Amino acid sequence: MTVSISNTLGGQREPFAPLDGTHVKMYVCGMTPKREPHIGHARLFVAMDMIRRYLTYCGYEVEHVQNITDVDDKIIAAAEREGITADAVAQKYTDAYDAVMGRLNVLRAHVFPKVTETLPQIIAMIEGLIEREAAYVAEEAVYFSVPGFAAYGALSTRSEDSGIQAGASGRVDDEPGKRDPRDFALWKPAKPGEPWWSSPWGQGRPGWHIECSTMIYETLGARIDIHGGGADLIFPHHENEIAQSEAYTGEQPFAKYWLHTGLLTIDGQKMAHSLGNFITIEDILESYSGPVLRLYLLSVHYRSPLTYTPESLEQARAGMARLTGALRAQAGGAGSADEQLTQAAQRAEAGFFDAMNSDFNSAGALGQLYELVRDINRLSADAQPAALESAQGTLVSLADVLGIDLQEVLEAELAGGDGDASGFIDLLVELRADLRKEKQFALADKVRDELAALGILLEDSPSGTEWRRKA
Numbered sequence: 001m002t003v004s005i006s007n008t009l010g011g012q013r014e015p016f017a018p019l020d021g022t023h024v025k026m027y028v029c030g031m032t033p034k035r036e037p038h039i040g041h042a043r044l045f046v047a048m049d050m051i052r053r054y055l056t057y058c059g060y061e062v063e064h065v066q067n068i069t070d071v072d073d074k075i076i077a078a079a080e081r082e083g084i085t086a087d088a089v090a091q092k093y094t095d096a097y098d099a100v101m102g103r104l105n106v107l108r109a110h111v112f113p114k115v116t117e118t119l120p121q122i123i124a125m126i127e128g129l130i131e132r133e134a135a136y137v138a139e140e141a142v143y144f145s146v147p148g149f150a151a152y153g154a155l156s157t158r159s160e161d162s163g164i165q166a167g168a169s170g171r172v173d174d175e176p177g178k179r180d181p182r183d184f185a186l187w188k189p190a191k192p193g194e195p196w197w198s199s200p201w202g203q204g205r206p207g208w209h210i211e212c213s214t215m216i217y218e219t220l221g222a223r224i225d226i227h228g229g230g231a232d233l234i235f236p237h238h239e240n241e242i243a244q245s246e247a248y249t250g251e252q253p254f255a256k257y258w259l260h261t262g263l264l265t266i267d268g269q270k271m272a273h274s275l276g277n278f279i280t281i282e283d284i285l286e287s288y289s290g291p292v293l294r295l296y297l298l299s300v301h302y303r304s305p306l307t308y309t310p311e312s313l314e315q316a317r318a319g320m321a322r323l324t325g326a327l328r329a330q331a332g333g334a335g336s337a338d339e340q341l342t343q344a345a346q347r348a349e350a351g352f353f354d355a356m357n358s359d360f361n362s363a364g365a366l367g368q369l370y371e372l373v374r375d376i377n378r379l380s381a382d383a384q385p386a387a388l389e390s391a392q393g394t395l396v397s398l399a400d401v402l403g404i405d406l407q408e409v410l411e412a413e414l415a416g417g418d419g420d421a422s423g424f425i426d427l428l429v430e431l432r433a434d435l436r437k438e439k440q441f442a443l444a445d446k447v448r449d450e451l452a453a454l455g456i457l458l459e460d461s462p463s464g465t466e467w468r469r470k471a
């Protein structure tokens, strides 16, 4: 079973081969806990979780590190806005992250390094870069010297000119002593009222990029297998991480595979706290269960852009109802469909792994699950219990590889917990109405009776049929 990965570095599809046997070092750029996480964040972390789970399923031992950027201009701004300390802001939104990721069934990283706990190491790395003449001190700031790093731009494939345009963080004269517009700060002096730490260059705080390079070096070493993050981080953040890390260790490539998730857009724009167009994960989870939101996020390949619409969440809800609906199917036959059902399950399984091995194509993998659902629904009436249960078992175990526990969702539906069966029940009620129109009363009654057995009562009236759960 060979997994192939699309690598942002080089832009090619490559067979996955970790640096060290079956041990996989994976780093994901994590949250800046400045506000409630929104569904763009959910997309990134669910995608990385799906990848980690799949590699683990394939027999790799994944070591997952994800940083928490708990020092940031926006955290400081939030502290002022909310009238609490920056530490309290970071803690509050880190807790918010933990809570929603738990509901999305995202496994916790093995290590969550924090900037505030890594300051001595960050300062040491900056000192090392100055010693190697990859960085220089200007007044109370320290800058990385981009012209001194020949491979700069390899990840984002930017030309020097466009790099200057997009990467320059202000004019050179705003930052006294900065030699090249592309140079970026490793250390900057603290403004009055801001949190600061002592350093050889005065009181200040680290730049964002050096934090990740240091935390990776400290937790995983000089080279890692997988570096993940949102596509909006490719430039300048990840480009700068490469420059710092490779200049510091002299080893390259610093990260073998760069995996970037496509942006989640809303109304044609990137969803972002800064644009104010964000929908929090918590908001969504008021109307949809964690598994439904996870299903929605996995329904598009992780590298593709994902356009958020309320309708697509409804589709995910209906999709989940179809998946669990197939688990409720009853075997009704003498076994004439057993063979076909067994083959359908094998086909779905093979297709599922083909899709997943092809750059973690969860969308294609889900397509195979829906195929199997169709086959189960079509064939169960002519199957014996053992054949049906085996096909249903395949469905459950494949969904489980994606971090979706269908058994648990089904139990919640049966308990009337989260209303996820609604779409499914609506569909059956509609089907029954069609059957009655066709004068297939025996089948229509069967639908009503089976629903009643599951605790769903139908009430016919001149205006149509309503359903309710038995109290």
Ligand SMILES: [Zn+2]
Pocket (backbone or CB within 6 Å): 028, 029, 030, 212, 237, 241
């Ligand atoms: Zn980072």
